[in-house]
Amino acid sequence: MTLPVGVAALFAAFPGLPLQSKGSPLDPVLAPIYALLDLWSLLLGALGDATGIGLLQYGFMHRAILVGLCIGVMAPLIGTFLVHRQLALIGDALAHTAFAGVAVGLFLNGVLSLGVSPYLTAVVVAVLAALLIEVISETTDAYNDVSMAIVLSTGFALGTVLISLNAGGLAVGINQYLFGNLATVSAENAAILLVLFGIIVATVALTRNQLLYVTFDETAAEVSGISVAWYNRVMVMLTALVVVGAMQIMGVILVAAMLVVPVAGAAQVSRSFTGSLLISVVLAELAVLLGIGAAYYGEATAGGVIVLVAVAIYVAAVVVGKLLSARGDDAAPELGSIETGESGSSATSD
Template structure:
């Protein structure tokens, strides 16, 4: 994380280079790609720059949410996402507060990132101290940081309360050029971290004691996972909103648990995520409803459809009397040998 901050600090000091980089990625690459897509398909929406950024955000969120969420869900740590989202809210409030009070411009997403990462380490310390993912520790951090946020919002003359709404419920319009650039960098960081730490993370998720016996530093990787969760939450918060952001860590993963094989289930969760975010953003634009809520509803619909589908297929194979052969019970990798 220190590296990340140094990266950001040095990045901010070389503003022009960053601007150029953002231009290349957002306009030359992504913009042209989407323009071409708009021409080919005849869908005008794909050509609007703010919708292009919204779709970019949708892709990033669908990728990194399930990627990190897969480890959380299978360790029954799903609630940590919600806790860190609320601490990110405190971070946003702190950023807006600083901007309103001291006449400086700090992107609220950056303060959110710092506060959420700190909260992640705090939660992990509490967990190490109490020895379990106690609901109580999580609830204290969750409500405590939301309290800090609400106090900060009302501590100014009320001017920042308007800005905060967008972060609470999410909005397509919050994906400014700066935010899109931050989201891209964060997604890259998450992707690289997970691919480098994939093996220790999967080992710890499957068998934490065994991982310790195998000499893997469980505490360090737990901290990494918590901080990565914070990063995902902050990245996805712009569109999803604080209150719903945790859904992207959980719902697509839940939809893909019937896939056999961990790697494949992660891929499945990303697919479910992609379908949800892209559909959600599109519907949200056309009917002018909240993007976060729409995405979550689509994701839950996918989850429900998959669950019903798997059950139906299983029941069908039982009725045909083929349940005992492994190939036909394969949809969930299941068997009746217990």
């Protein structure tokens, strides 16, 4: 494989970097990101040697930590909008359809030997499912929760059918997609996650004001000329990308927790939307790092440990919020009422 000039220069500057690609068809496209992953691994390895921390001695943990750090940013970034729009359960629906996407990828690899990444097919299927949820809500009389239930059931049914066919050993290793696994975060999957991370952060940065307006007052947003339907679709598509990215270490069953629990905790101690967003990222990062460490040393499933840590942090945030309220501090709002930070006004998510 011929490396781009910038990537080749990076390897010339750090001759000890091993290229982490594994002969995937995506290697030429992801080569610059592989180089960054190798540099990240080199830095964490050096930190592990200097500190004697065991989990920093392994390449798969380097990738898992990086993926966790990205999840700790992008999940609350999108989850904050979802929680205040009362769409917290959409993560579950899209996680189950992402599982169907994984099954499609495994099926194509087993039957047609395409060599496509199951996480890449999961991205495509999850995004299509997200759009389908919106289409069902807009074109029928069904409420959002009904459309989510329909898509969730359909997606998981499709996934289980494809898995049950067992074509080419399809059922092998499926537990890693259901429950997540630190050891199976490959270089290719980590690189795909970094691409998704960039797309999510850039999109939210460019459309923050519109998304905020639609979140708190759809009617006023429509009157002001904002295409509410379009930004609703943007939000659900971003949610699909977060779900697929987080599925690597959280698994299908627990992935939605990172969209909701840190945001709910942050809402206990912050009144402004921006403050809630920032605090939720901090809480999510704390849950991810502590959870990964505890899972590694306790030899437990990472997704479950991370969620338990996140819930413990949420409980602590509730206690802090109650103490602040008892002292008459205005920093502890109700979840349904939070200041947007725009023009000093307050809006509700009802």
